[in-house]
Amino acid sequence: MEKWEYKIIAPKADFKGWINTKLDPKIEESMNILGLNGWELVGIAPFAGNTTVAWGAGTGNFILVFKRQIK
Numbered sequence: 001m002e003k004w005e006y007k008i009i010a011p012k013a014d015f016k017g018w019i020n021t022k023l024d025p026k027i028e029e030s031m032n033i034l035g036l037n038g039w040e041l042v043g044i045a046p047f048a049g050n051t052t053v054a055w056g057a058g059t060g061n062f063i064l065v066f067k068r069q070i071k
Contacts, residue, residue, distance in 0.1 A: 003070040007039060010047060010063050031064075039066040 011027050031041065043065035 004067045005070050007034070007066040007068075008063050009066070010061065034066055038068040040068060041065070042067050 011030075034041075041064060045063050045065070047061045047063045
């Protein structure tokens with residue numbers, strides 16, 4: 001039976017608007033490092049964080065969910 005471990009990251013990025021060309025290049029670098037260490041991005045979800053809005057409503061914050069197999 002396969003076993004998995006998970007990592008959840010809330011990157012500090014500006015996702016305002018539908019198209020954004022101002023993403024921090026360090027995000028891509030960090031994701032490549034995670035990939036080299038066996039982590040696979042399996043989900044992205046909106047996250048309200050410490051604001052008073054409902055979960056995911058009107059937010060520009062996201063969490064990234066990664067998984068990798070435990071050997």
